[in-house]
Amino acid sequence: MEAVSDVRPPSPASMSPSAVDLTPLEQLVQRAFSAELTATPMPGGASTRRYFRVSLPNARSAVAMFVPEGGKPEEVQRAHDGVRWPFLEVRDLLAAHGIDVPRVLAEDTAQGWLVIEDLGDDTLANWLLRNPGDKLRLYTKAVIDLARAQGELAELPGGSVVASRTFDFDLLRWEIEHFREWGLDARAKALSADDAPRFAALADRLARRVADLPQGFVHRDYQSRNLMVVETDGRERLVWIDFQDALLGPRVYDLVALLNDSYQQFDRSFVEARLDDYASAAGLGPDDRAKLVDEFDLVTVQRKLKDAGRFVFIDRKKRNPSFLRFVTPTIHKVDAALARLEARDADMKELRAILRRTLGDELHAQAQK
Numbered sequence: 001m002e003a004v005s006d007v008r009p010p011s012p013a014s015m016s017p018s019a020v021d022l023t024p025l026e027q028l029v030q031r032a033f034s035a036e037l038t039a040t041p042m043p044g045g046a047s048t049r050r051y052f053r054v055s056l057p058n059a060r061s062a063v064a065m066f067v068p069e070g071g072k073p074e075e076v077q078r079a080h081d082g083v084r085w086p087f088l089e090v091r092d093l094l095a096a097h098g099i100d101v102p103r104v105l106a107e108d109t110a111q112g113w114l115v116i117e118d119l120g121d122d123t124l125a126n127w128l129l130r131n132p133g134d135k136l137r138l139y140t141k142a143v144i145d146l147a148r149a150q151g152e153l154a155e156l157p158g159g160s161v162v163a164s165r166t167f168d169f170d171l172l173r174w175e176i177e178h179f180r181e182w183g184l185d186a187r188a189k190a191l192s193a194d195d196a197p198r199f200a201a202l203a204d205r206l207a208r209r210v211a212d213l214p215q216g217f218v219h220r221d222y223q224s225r226n227l228m229v230v231e232t233d234g235r236e237r238l239v240w241i242d243f244q245d246a247l248l249g250p251r252v253y254d255l256v257a258l259l260n261d262s263y264q265q266f267d268r269s270f271v272e273a274r275l276d277d278y279a280s281a282a283g284l285g286p287d288d289r290a291k292l293v294d295e296f297d298l299v300t301v302q303r304k305l306k307d308a309g310r311f312v313f314i315d316r317k318k319r320n321p322s323f324l325r326f327v328t329p330t331i332h333k334v335d336a337a338l339a340r341l342e343a344r345d346a347d348m349k350e351l352r353a354i355l356r357r358t359l360g361d362e363l364h365a366q367a368q369k
Contacts (some may be wrong), residue, residue: 020050020066024111029054029064032106032115039064048318050180054115061118062105068112085109088246089161097152099145100239104229119239125224125263127236129209134236136270139258142227142238143274146219146254147281153217154346162217169251172302173207179309183327184314195354202351210250210302213295220251223261251282252295256303259296260333262311262326271296301348328362331355335363 014254026037033056042051042063078122089295106115124142128135156163180199185188191199219226226242255278258340259271275296277290308330311323316323335352342349356363 020068020250022052024108025052025066025113025115026308027062028106028108028111028113028115029056033057041259046208053118062115062120064100065114065116066112067114067206069131084161085114085244086161086246087114087315090243090246093153093157093160093162094149094240094243094293097149099152100237102239102241106121119228119230119241122229123225124227124229124238126231128224138229138236138238139270140277141236142258143278144281146222146258146352147278150251151282156217158209163248164244165245165247165369166215167211167218167253169207169211172210173203175306175309176203176207176302178313179305181309182312182316183305183309183331186316188364191354191358195357198350199354202347202354206298206301206302210299213250215248215301216251218247218253219243219257220245220247220249220253222254222257224264234264250269250299252292254298255296255301256299260300260304260337262304262330262333268323294341297337297340298348301334301341301351304334304337305350331359332363355356 022037022039025039029035029037035055035057038055039052042053044051048068050068050315052064052066054062054064056062067087088107090135091101102117102119103115104116107113107228124138127138139262147317151160180191180203190196221242222240226240228237228239229350230237230239255275259266272293275292276289279292286291308327311327311330314323315321335355338348338355
């Protein structure tokens, strides 16, 4: 077999602990497209997945995705007994309900490979760096797309991987503990002996409250790096990616991921206007609209605590420090949500006081920027 051409060695940070064997991909491209493999490594994120842009006949291209652990979830959650990769099962579910997702062009899951549609390099985050004036239009589209998708997916087929996984108390509580372990202890900012049991009790109640919120389909990471902007026939599509960990959870969870994105900054008026757009698209009445804002802030506290801890975990365990710069801004988002809730929520008032005692300097420094 001829040697693979134009494959540059990926950086150690993106490829550790060992390089990817491209021989199965070479064979797949030959079988599916009758072409020799010409592949270029692409940037990855926080996961173990690896991506390569593959040249195809007739000046076309595709993206090869290597998933070293196959169908194992990227995020912590309950196991699913299905034989098909969650990425493929969720992709087909979304596509069947009219949600824009990448096409699958070839697969060899036994060897860990998929070849999918090349959506280009324009995540929503990248697009807005060049086209900041499109923010209002594209974020409005994103929340309306989400509301419509939740409506389409209100009833799931029997045996669906999505229906088998839920943001229940145990998972939500584990995520808060993940923050304590990595966002506090690992950074030598441990809770005091007096605060530790109070934090644990508050975390229990927070996880219970979030678990009891109205539930539906949750992408789980619906944010600016997981929406691709693709121009087609003079219009921009927002194509969903990284949906393999989808599950059932609070209806506002993906709104929090999108509108309290750790990689973006929005003023509160922009966020509340997009929540109104979502409420209108979802057909919510006045009472539900009012509840939506409080649900959004409550889930922000839980989700952003988890994110802050996760960024440190990714640095310490996956040797990827690129997310560390988002730790403090993410904690600041928690504090802002707590500040909005504390006047009418004693638990959130106490939680804010504990975090300010533990992280006061960090929060103060961020607030001055």
